[in-house]
Amino acid sequence: MPELPEVETIVRELIPILTGKTLAGAQVHWQKTICGDPGQFLRLIMGQTIRSVERRGKFICLCLESSYTITIHLRMTGALIFKPREKDGSYIRAEFRFTDDTVLYFSDVRKFGRIRLWTPEEPFLSELGIDPLLEEGVFRVLSSLRSKRPIKSVLLDQTLMAGIGNIYADEALFRSGIHPNTPADRLSREHIHHLSRAIPDVLRGATENRGSTISDYRSTQNAPGSNQFYLKVYGRREKACETCGAAIRRISINNRGSWFCPSCQPE
């Protein structure tokens, strides 16, 4: 699943490729991919030049010269690719052609991904929380929590911090020695300091490895990441903890799988 490191990897690849390109044509093969009316969407973006490409949380933002912005959210299996493989063919949900005849394909097996056009008047991604790459911001958010919700659920809450998903929430909690079910308002001062450091560390490390490819994630050039080889708990079913040797366990928190070491992360 593309989270902050995977989306950041994609955006870094898109910046030199898409900046300055002008949209010449587009096709939508799965209508629900586009939020709102696809016809209206296509009319409004046609002929527009991409001024910049940015990441906000897990959103890819294509800022247009008209001051409109296209956002792309990949959700579970979405991918932006320039050279689709044979097997991608039936999963192409939309495609964008530019005046230089290059084509950007939006592929998405599970059809959860969404593309939306924002007018300059709309409150752009106003619900999104802070970027969790800066320790100071993460510390401020974690220090101000007055909620009894499990810390795992809080880390996944995009209105507090935007970009953390299931994989990196579990990894950051493991590094901090915090059980995922710990009520957020019961974290010790030490826990908060540790987690504030662990979150940016985990995200930066994963970005340096160009993300984690568990099943579907691919970069715009169809390249997998390598960070899956460095995960300490996520998906390590029945495997031994590298720190203490205990068996990694999986529990469900708010209907989301949570992987942890019962010995390194006591209740």
Added chain:
DNA sequence: CCTTAGTCCTGCATGC
């Protein structure tokens, strides 16, 4: 305020 369950989707793992 909070949690839980359902929804969207498909491929893959499991079980008989």
Added chain:
DNA sequence: TGCATGCAGGACTAAG
């Protein structure tokens, strides 16, 4: 081998 079942999950929504 084939078929049925169920599960995963990000974000949203409805219900309790």
